[in-house]
Amino acid sequence: MTILGHAFYQLLLRWHTLKLTTYQHVRNNYTACFIQSFLSWFYRGLTYNPAAITQADINEYVSHYSAPGGLRAGFEYYRAFPQDAIQNMNYSKTKLTMPVLAMGGGYIPVLGGNITMPSIIYGMKILAQNVQGY
Numbered sequence: 001m002t003i004l005g006h007a008f009y010q011l012l013l014r015w016h017t018l019k020l021t022t023y024q025h026v027r028n029n030y031t032a033c034f035i036q037s038f039l040s041w042f043y044r045g046l047t048y049n050p051a052a053i054t055q056a057d058i059n060e061y062v063s064h065y066s067a068p069g070g071l072r073a074g075f076e077y078y079r080a081f082p083q084d085a086i087q088n089m090n091y092s093k094t095k096l097t098m099p100v101l102a103m104g105g106g107y108i109p110v111l112g113g114n115i116t117m118p119s120i121i122y123g124m125k126i127l128a129q130n131v132q133g134y
Helices: 003-021 025-033 035-045 053-063 072-079 082-092 119-125
Strands: 101-103 105-110 113-115 131-132
Touching: 072 082, 072 131, 101 119, 119 131
Parallel strands: 101 131
Antiparallel strands: 105 113
16 A cells, blocks of 8 residues: 555544544434435445446435434444554554455445456455465
8 A cells, every 4th residue: 555545544544433433422313314315425426337226225225224223333333443453453463374365356436446456466465475366
């Protein structure tokens, strides 16, 4: 990861952590009001094929996320980031010794589009000794 990429990642991480872990009652009420708008934007603007997710699909997600406690697990995922970062720093001091098969690919608009296998394999070689990828 480049220095700029790392700095951007850290900034994004801090923003998400700050926004999603403070003022719980305000966060839950504010977010619930905008679930429909947010999920529509997310699925229409950040997916490779926006037509693959119908309005009925989005409405189904909205019905579940709008229910009491529907967003709790998602918020807890971000709330755990600071502890995860500490654990990941400790775990990354020793490379994995078992064989690792790196597979992936995707289209992530905020990261510039297509994510290629060489970048996925490179990222895994930082963490493991024996990496294969396809």
